[in-house]
Amino acid sequence: MPPSGSLQARFLEGDRRALARLITEVENGTEAGRAALRALYRRAGRARTIGITGPPGAGKSTLTNQFAKALRARGQTVGIIAVDPSSPYTQGAILGDRVRMQELSSDPEIFMRSLASRGALGGLSAATLDVIAVLDAFGKDTILIETVGAGQDEVEIAGAAQTTVLVNTPGSGDDIQAMKAGIMEIADVLAVNKADLPGADLLVSQLRALLSLLPDRAWTPPIVKLIATEEVGIDDLVTACDDHWEFLASSGRLREQREERARHQILTLARSQLLAGLMDDEGGGGRLDHLTRAVADGELDPHTAAREWIDQEALA
Amino acid sequence: MADRKIRVLVAKPGLDGHDRGAKVVARALRDAGMEVIYTGIRQTPHMIGEAALQEDVDVVGLSILSGAHLELFPAVIEACRDRGVAPENTLFFCGGIIPEDDIPALSDLGFRAVFGPGASTNDIVEFVREHVKAPA
Numbered sequence: 001m002p003p004s005g006s007l008q009a010r011f012l013e014g015d016r017r018a019l020a021r022l023i024t025e026v027e028n029g030t031e032a033g034r035a036a037l038r039a040l041y042r043r044a045g046r047a048r049t050i051g052i053t054g055p056p057g058a059g060k061s062t063l064t065n066q067f068a069k070a071l072r073a074r075g076q077t078v079g080i081i082a083v084d085p086s087s088p089y090t091q092g093a094i095l096g097d098r099v100r101m102q103e104l105s106s107d108p109e110i111f112m113r114s115l116a117s118r119g120a121l122g123g124l125s126a127a128t129l130d131v132i133a134v135l136d137a138f139g140k141d142t143i144l145i146e147t148v149g150a151g152q153d154e155v156e157i158a159g160a161a162q163t164t165v166l167v168n169t170p171g172s173g174d175d176i177q178a179m180k181a182g183i184m185e186i187a188d189v190l191a192v193n194k195a196d197l198p199g200a201d202l203l204v205s206q207l208r209a210l211l212s213l214l215p216d217r218a219w220t221p222p223i224v225k226l227i228a229t230e231e232v233g234i235d236d237l238v239t240a241c242d243d244h245w246e247f248l249a250s251s252g253r254l255r256e257q258r259e260e261r262a263r264h265q266i267l268t269l270a271r272s273q274l275l276a277g278l279m280d281d282e283g284g285g286g287r288l289d290h291l292t293r294a295v296a297d298g299e300l301d302p303h304t305a306a307r308e309w310i311d312q313e314a315l316a
Numbered sequence: 317m318a319d320r321k322i323r324v325l326v327a328k329p330g331l332d333g334h335d336r337g338a339k340v341v342a343r344a345l346r347d348a349g350m351e352v353i354y355t356g357i358r359q360t361p362h363m364i365g366e367a368a369l370q371e372d373v374d375v376v377g378l379s380i381l382s383g384a385h386l387e388l389f390p391a392v393i394e395a396c397r398d399r400g401v402a403p404e405n406t407l408f409f410c411g412g413i414i415p416e417d418d419i420p421a422l423s424d425l426g427f428r429a430v431f432g433p434g435a436s437t438n439d440i441v442e443f444v445r446e447h448v449k450a451p452a
Contacts, residue, residue, distance in 0.1 A: 017400040020372035028320055091321075092346035098367055099356040105366035112370055116321070116351045 008036055011138065016111065019138050023113055026134055027127040037130060043137035045258075047079070049145060050241055051157035053123060053183065054167030056149030059193040061100035063167060063228040063237075064146045068101070068110055070238045071142050079135035079143040080104075080112040083124050091118070097146060111135065122156030123147035126272075129160055129265055150183055158186035159264050162257060163244045165189045165237070168207070170199030184210070187221050189240045195225040195233065219247050278310065287312055322350040322448055324375040327364045328357045329392055332382035337411060341377060344437035345444065361388065365395030373406065374448050380412040386421060393425050402426070407447050411435065 002008035007025075010018035025033030052060050052067070061082065068078045082097035095114035104110045113135075117125045124147060135143050147157050158164050166187035190207050192200055207223050214220075222240045226233035248254040282288050291309055294300040300308075326342045328335055335357050342352045353371045355363065368376055378392060389410065396402060403426025410422065411431035419430050429443050 017369055020370055024323075024372045086351075087346065087349075090347050090349045092349045093351045094342055094346050095351060095353045095371075096356075098353060102356070102359075102363060105363045114353050114371060118321075 002039065007032070008039055011036070011040070014139075016108070019111065019134070020113070023131050023134055026130045027115065027125075029127070033130075037133065040137040041133060044133040045136065047132075047136040047140050048142045048245060049132060049136075049161040049163070050142065051145045051147065051161030051164040052167060053147040053150045053154070053157045053164060053186075054191075054193075055151060055169075055172060058149075058167040058169050058172075059226075059228045060146050060149075060167055061097045063165075063191065063193060063226065063234075064097075064144050065101045065104060066228050066231055066234045067144055067237065068104055068112075070234050072107060072109065074238075076141040077109045077139065078111075079132075079138070079140035080110065080146070081115060081128060081131055081135070081143065082112065082146040083115045083117055083128065083148050085148050086116040086118050088119075093117075111138070111140065117148055120156075121154070123150045123154030124156045124160060126268075129261070132160065153183070155183055155186045159261060162248060162254065163188045163241050165191050165241065167191045167193050168203060169194045170197045170203045188219065188244045189237070190221050190223045191226055191237060192223060193226045193228050196227050196230075200225065218251060218253075219244065322375065322444065323353065323371060323373045324350050324377060324444065325353045325355065325364070325368050325371060325373040326377045326379070327355045327359045327367065328379050329359050329361060329364060329388045330380055330382045330384050331358060332380070333357050334381045335379070337381070338377075338379035340437065341379070341411065341431075341440055344441055345377075348441040348445070350444070361391040361395035364392050365399045365401065368396050368401040368406070369399040373401075375407040375409070375444055376401070378408075378410040380410065380414070383413065385410070385412070385414055386418060389422060389425055389427070403428075405449060407444065407449060409440075409443065411440075 007018050007021060011022055022036050026037060052064050054060055064080060064082065068080060071078050084093055084095045084097060086093040093116035095116060097114055098112065101112055104112060113131065115125045115128065115131065120126050128145065132143055132145065145157065145161050147154060164186050166183060168190065192203055204223055204225065211220060224233055224236045224240050226237060248257065288309060291300065291305040295302050295305050324345050326338050328338050342354045345352045353367060353373065355367050376396065378389065380388065408427050409429040410427050414430055414432060422430055428447055431440055
C-alpha cells in the first residue's frame, strides 16, 4: 500500500484532487506519473471506452455532454477526456470543450479533463492512453474520449477506444469525400448530427450506400440520426454503442483489441525513447547539425543521413 | 519527455455577457505558450470551482464587468477552496470594471492582481509567468 497521505493513497481513497494531480503528472511524463502508472495499472482495464470523433463544429462536445448525462441516468460513473489542438508555433492551446459541458459540473460522478494535443498529429495527445488508464483505475465505468476536430487521417482514436463514434453533419461534402480512405473506415457507429438540417436524409442514404460497398464484416456500423442540442436520438446512440460492446465481448474482439492496443503503445513508447536516447547521446556533438547542413546543401539524401546518424550514435 | 505547461483557467462569473476581455486575455496567454481552459460566460462559483479542481490549473483568471465582484468573488474563492484550490497553492488574478477602492478587498481575498480597462496583455502574460507557483 502507498504511504497514507501520499498522492497515490489519496487517489485510492477516491480523492478527486489527487486524481486531477495524477493526470497532470502522467500527462507531463514525470517520474511521479510513471511510478503511479506502474502501481495503478493493474486496477485499470475495467472501464468501457468510447471515442467521439468528427470534423470541427460537427457537435462532438455537445454530443459528449448528452452522452455523459445518458450514461449517468443509467447509473454509470463517467470520465471524459477532451482533446483540443496545441499551436504548432507557440505550443499554447485554448481548451474550450467545457463550454458545451457546463451542466455536468454539478455531478461529482463525472470527471472531465481537457488535454492539449501537444504536437501529436493523430487527433489525440501522446498521453491520452495513460490518462484513460488513470481514470479507469480511479473506477470510472465509462470513459468518453473526444478527439481534436478530425478531418480525414486522424484515426488514432480507433486504437485508443473500444468503440469509435464518427459524428457527421449534413452538407459537408459529396459522397466522394466519404469514399476516401481513413476516418470513415474506423467508425463503429455513424452518428448523423444536426439531423434537422436539410440534407440529413441524403447523408444517411449516402452513408448506407457506402456501407453496402464494404466487404462483409462481422460488424456493420449502425447509422444514428441525432439533434444533440435538443437531446434527440441520444438514447439510440447509447443503444448502438451498447450493441457494439456486446459484439466485442461475444466475438472475442475485446481481447484482440486489448492486445493490439498494448503492442501499439509499447512500439510508440519504444520509438520515442530510442529517439530521446539518440538526442541525449548527441549532446553538443554537432553530428546532427553537420548532417542537417549536408542534406540542406544537397550533398546527402535524408535517408542516408538518418542511417549515418543512427550508426554514428551507436558507435559513439 | 517531461514537459511542464502552465495551465490557466479563464472564467466569467455572473450574468454579464461581455466576454471580449476574457477572450483577449485567453488568446494572449495561449500565444505565450500556455494551456488555457476557457469555460465561457455565466459561470457559477460552483462551476468555476469544479473546473479548477478537475483541470488541475496553476492559475485562475476571473473576468467580470457587471459590478458584482465583491459579491461573487468571495463565493468563487470559497468554492475553489472547498475543493483544495486556494490562493495558497494557485495564482488568482482578475480583471474587468473594478473600482480602485475595491482592490484592497480583492487582495485580502487572495487575488494577486487586478487588471482594469487599458491593461496590456503583455503585462498580464508577464505577471502570470512571474508569479505562477512552482509545481508542487
